[in-house]
Amino acid sequence: MKTIRNKMMLLSLIIWIIMAFIWISMSIFNQRTVEKYNGILQRYLLMNQASELSRQALTSLNEYRISPTEDRLRRYVADNNQLLRTKLDMRALRNADNGMLLDNFQNMVESQSEAMDLAVRFQREHDEEAVSAQFDEASNISAYIAETTLTLISGEQRTYDAFYRQIIRRSDEIKTLGFWALAFVSVLLLLFSYRFVSGVTRPILKLTQSARELSRGNFQNPIVVHRNDDMAFLAKTLDSMRLNIGSLFDEIQSKAQLEYDLHKHKLMLKESELKSLQSQINPHFLFNTLNMLSKEAYLAGAGKTSELISSVAGMLRYNLRRMDSRVTLREEIDVLEEYLAIQQARFGDRVRVVREIDEAALDVEVPILILQPLVENAFIYAIEPSEDGGTLTLRVRGEAGRVIVEVRDDGPGMAPEKLGGLLADPDPAERRGHATGIGLRNVLDRLQLFFGAENLLAIDSAIGAGTRITLTLPREASA
Structure with missing residues (x-):
């Protein structure tokens, strides 16, 4: 070629x-x-x-x-x-x-x-x-x-006078020869340049026209250049790309139609599920009922029962918000306190909570429900299995450009192979009876989507050394 x-x-x-x-x-x-x-x-x-x-x-x-x-x-x-x-x-x-x-x-x-x-x-x-x-x-x-x-x-x-005259005559001949040589070389260069430029520009113009047709969505016209050089190879490559793009475009259209139909089906299914749930119980009716029960318990002198009912009502109202909502870390801490109040009423002296919270770091925006699942894991793997309960430590501190949140327990810890299971989807049977049923994988995905960054969640654990879950939150979200 x-x-x-x-x-x-x-x-x-x-x-x-x-x-x-x-x-x-x-x-x-x-x-x-x-x-x-x-x-x-x-x-x-x-x-x-x-x-x-x-x-x-x-x-x-x-x-x-x-x-x-x-x-x-x-x-x-x-x-x-x-x-x-x-x-x-x-x-x-x-x-x-x-x-x-x-x-x-x-x-x-x-x-x-x-x-x-x-x-x-x-x-x-x-x-x-x-x-x-x-x-x-x-x-x-x-x-x-x-x-x-x-x-x-x-x-x-x-x-040697004749020799001198011959030198002068030959000098004139050299000038004439140089002129005609320059003219000959110039004509030769023009001919070669014309053929070379024409041989390059004609295929380029054809490829440009074909590329313009492809940009307009026309994938039907074949691209052929009758040459035996780089332009022919480029034309074959562009024609192969035309066929591939056309096939891919048809495939994308088919997938888009299929996804549209599937999405429409899911919307209809969710709508039917929502109507089914609404037919069973109205969450707002339940929230109002809990508030009424809390007031009745308070009037009856059962202050602790009134506080527990208020905590459940607060958690219910918070959890009814959309999962894509933005909240501050302060709001997350507040609802977490409601959850801890219920758990302390449940476990009594078996659970001890240590709080080390930097108030200046609580104004950062985060996705909803990212702390409560971390605390739930501590109760599931460390406090509930132990007859003596355990100690839960919550730390929040601000650093340059970020906020560090740590949830630590003094439980039995976990082996390395079990740590990977924490980031998997939660087992419904294992989560039954807990407030959110949200796994760490869900928390991590929502954090990465919210902040547009990786390495936001880290888990450190060893047998007999407890477990520590650390969140590294940027001061500003990506969106």
Whole structure:
């Protein structure tokens, strides 16, 4: 499968090859031109060097005449030897146009060297007249060498004038070649770019149109792209997603209809159950009856009985509220006191309640009926089974951003495997005879839904060490 990445790499490779070819061609041409130009420049430099060495050797000889020391003699010998070596090097300058002139130039160099050597010999023999004659002859020859050098250089300029013109002509050709190469590369890039962009944008436009149809809920039109690259794979994936979404949409519609029918059935069932309960007893009638009995007991002098009946009536009124109601922790503590009053009347001295309550922490909002189930568990597992009863400790304290509620008993405790059962749904037989019948699982679920957080309830227990249930309540609810 040809991917878009491979196409881009191929386009980049083609451009690189073209640019590399142009660069290499121009580099080779430029290198050859530079080498030719350097060769001509070296010829000029060699000719000029011969003339300069001729004058330098003559100067060294003159210095030796004035002060015939060994050091000046060695300097003259070195300059003369270098002049002779240059004469040999000038053989490479021979061509069809300067052969005779170059032979004459080399002969003059050799003659100057011989005349200077004779002058040195006569200097050692102290023949001043002969030294002067040889020095004058060498000076004349050096002047001829300078003139011949200019003649040779002038001839070289005429010889390579055509080369210079060729360099200028090739420079113009290079400019023209560069222009056409740029035009060719530009046209080639335009063609490749057009095909590449068209090959990418056409499938994208088709996929965009298909995505727009999907967003409108039209899952009937198939998505097909006739290519062999990433776009074809994307089209197949999008078409597969179209089929899956369509199937899922139909399934959701079916489930929604089924849930609607089920919900309607449950509403009808609850309505019938409510009517059945209302036909058995009216809770408000029972609440009013309990209040009346409490007043009658008080008037009859049974104060404790009146308080118990008032506690039951208060609990009944509180428990008749909706389970999604918001209450304050203070209200929960108040109704819990009603429950504890009934239990203390029931168990007498067998139950002891320790309260450590921070009044400043009681204004936090909580779901209804979250404390009474915790205390019920203490009575079920710790106080009722024990002949001596037990001690129940209720602690409420405020911390930064949260309120901590602890319900602790000094009962026999529970094994780890039994702790998990506390968070399961309550056993109706086990809960029979208790006020709420609400399990810890229900409390935990309602707390998590109310506060929108996890880890709000923790249970610590061990065999023989009692049980502690801790609630960590944020100061503010999520909703």
